[in-house]
Amino acid sequence: MRITCQASSCGAWGAWGAQGRKKKGESLREGVCKEARSAFLPAASCRVFRLRGEDGSGKIFLTRQIKGKVGETLEEKVYPVTIRFPKAEKVPAKPVTGKLSGYGKLQAATLLDVERNVVCPGSVKADGSFRFPPLLPGKYELYLRTDRFLLYGLAGTPVKPEELEEIRRVVPLADDFFPDRSDGYGESVLPMLYAGSAIPDSVRMKAVGAWAWGISRAIDCLETMPEIDTRRIMVIGHSRLGKTSLWAAATDPRIAVAVSNDSGSTGAALARGKQGETVEKINTSFPYWFTDNYKRYNGREEQMPFDQHMLLALAAPRPLYVASASRDDWADPRNEMRAAQLCGEVYALYGLQPLTWQEDELPAVNTPYTGGDVAYHLREGGHDIVLYDWERFMDFADKYFR
Numbered sequence: 001m002r003i004t005c006q007a008s009s010c011g012a013w014g015a016w017g018a019q020g021r022k023k024k025g026e027s028l029r030e031g032v033c034k035e036a037r038s039a040f041l042p043a044a045s046c047r048v049f050r051l052r053g054e055d056g057s058g059k060i061f062l063t064r065q066i067k068g069k070v071g072e073t074l075e076e077k078v079y080p081v082t083i084r085f086p087k088a089e090k091v092p093a094k095p096v097t098g099k100l101s102g103y104g105k106l107q108a109a110t111l112l113d114v115e116r117n118v119v120c121p122g123s124v125k126a127d128g129s130f131r132f133p134p135l136l137p138g139k140y141e142l143y144l145r146t147d148r149f150l151l152y153g154l155a156g157t158p159v160k161p162e163e164l165e166e167i168r169r170v171v172p173l174a175d176d177f178f179p180d181r182s183d184g185y186g187e188s189v190l191p192m193l194y195a196g197s198a199i200p201d202s203v204r205m206k207a208v209g210a211w212a213w214g215i216s217r218a219i220d221c222l223e224t225m226p227e228i229d230t231r232r233i234m235v236i237g238h239s240r241l242g243k244t245s246l247w248a249a250a251t252d253p254r255i256a257v258a259v260s261n262d263s264g265s266t267g268a269a270l271a272r273g274k275q276g277e278t279v280e281k282i283n284t285s286f287p288y289w290f291t292d293n294y295k296r297y298n299g300r301e302e303q304m305p306f307d308q309h310m311l312l313a314l315a316a317p318r319p320l321y322v323a324s325a326s327r328d329d330w331a332d333p334r335n336e337m338r339a340a341q342l343c344g345e346v347y348a349l350y351g352l353q354p355l356t357w358q359e360d361e362l363p364a365v366n367t368p369y370t371g372g373d374v375a376y377h378l379r380e381g382g383h384d385i386v387l388y389d390w391e392r393f394m395d396f397a398d399k400y401f402r
Contacts, residue, residue: 096122096132104146106130112141121390174241178210182288189213202292208266209291211241212248219254232256232401236393238385240289243267250314257400259321259393260312261385264331266290268322270308270339271301276330279304309342312374316343317350321375321396323389326365327382334362340376347373368392370399 100106109122109130122132130144174180178188185191188210197204205213215235222228234257237245242263249258260268265277266289280298283290297304312320322340324333337357344354353372357363366388368377375396379388 098130098142100128100130100144100146106144106146108143108145110143110145112143174211174214174244177214178207178288180207180240185288205291207286207289208240208244208247211244212251215244215248216252216254219252223254230254232397234259234393234397234401236261238262239264239383240286243289246311246315249318249320250311253318255315255318257319257321257397258315259323259396260336261323261389261393262325262328262331262383263322264328264336266294266308267331267336268308268312268339269332269335270342271297271304272307274301274335275332277332307339309339312339312343313346316346317352317373319373319375319396319400321370321393323377323379323392324362325379325381325383326362327380331383333378337362337376337378340374344372344374368395370396 096111098109105126106124106128109124109132111120111122111132120132122130124130175184178184178190184207188207190204190206190210193213194204219230219233222233223230233255235245235248235255236259237243237248238261240263242260243266245258246260246263246267249255263269265271265274265279265282271279278299279294279301283295283298287295301307312322320340320343322336324331324336326333340355341358347354353374355369355374355376356371357369357376362378363369363376365378365380369375370377370392375392377389377392379386
């Protein structure tokens with residue numbers, strides 16, 4: 001079994017991915033449907049279905065357009081999908097399961113958590129059944145891709161406010177370890193971890209360290225599950241949690257593959273000569289993310305005794321993937337690429353292959369370089385994690401896990 005512990009910039013943990021690109025001003029659904037129509041589907045073939053029944057289980061109505069006379073609109077109601085959400089009060093939480101009947105061979109299933117703006121890819125089987133890990137109750141958009149259609153629908157399971165905390169114990173969020181806000185320290189795990197410690201506050205870890213600590217505790221839990229092969233754990237992070245995934249890999253050798261997606265400043269991007277978000281800008285916007293001593297280098301990156309390629313090198317000899325986006329200037333794709341190149345010196349010491357792209361300029365968009373033990377791609381688009389990224393990450397993991 002391949003295990004992916006992903007840290008999404010929105011804070012939820014699980015096996016998360018986004019399906020489809022979206023442009024500024026359009027919803028993720030619009031981006032998915034637009035991409036589907038242009039990439040591999042006939043015109044107007046993005047179907048819409050809706051879940052009925054507040055108990056969280058039921059059949060999904062699909063409205064399908066049928067050809068008729070000119071100017072005449074005909075509709076046919078069919079029931080292609082069944083889906084079941086476990087009762088919200090059930091603890092431990094159970095997987096979400098469903099099945100598609102007809103409409104071709106099921107290739108992918110994805111749920112978008114509308115309220116928290118994170119998405120979860122499910123596993124699919126040849127018989128059309130699909131399965132998602134335990135999820136927080138809420139409103140979800142369900143995407144099912146077959147070899148003929150992209151199906152889109154709404155699904156959800158209600159939950160009472162008093163039940164939510166019980167569910168959160170089963171489905172951990174990064175913000176459970178340090179709320180992502182300036183006054184979150186008191187509610188984080190850090191007062192507990194530093195209780196009675198003589199370590200000065202100025203050098204104590206802050207939010208990113210706490211989130212990485214949480215990933216390690218999740219791995220502790222996985223190690224108690226006999227059905228999990230903990231030799232094949234992959235950590236993926238996007239944006240602020242891309243920084244987290246790199247730090248988690250640096251501090252926890254149980255992580256077999258590390259992936260950073262659009263992590264930018266104080267993540268994969270070199271601080272020296274960085275465009276977009278600088279050390280001073282990130283410390284000003286998020287003063288609670290990093291140790292207080294880091295602020296000494298606001299506007300003084302050239303005087304730092306380190307840079308981010310050293311953080312990336314701490315993942316060695318384990319495989320590392322750094323991903324950027326062509327329009328994510330704030331993260332600075334070129335400096336992310338340069339760090340991935342420079343950390344290859346350490347990989348070479350282990351007899352491993354550094355990043356195969358060694359040019360000064362960025363490679364062509366959507367051209368992954370995954371031949372080495374350090375991989376990189378520049379995806380076309382903005383600050384996001386989309387299906388293209390996920391497919392490249394999974395392909396890279398297959399080199400080592402299969």
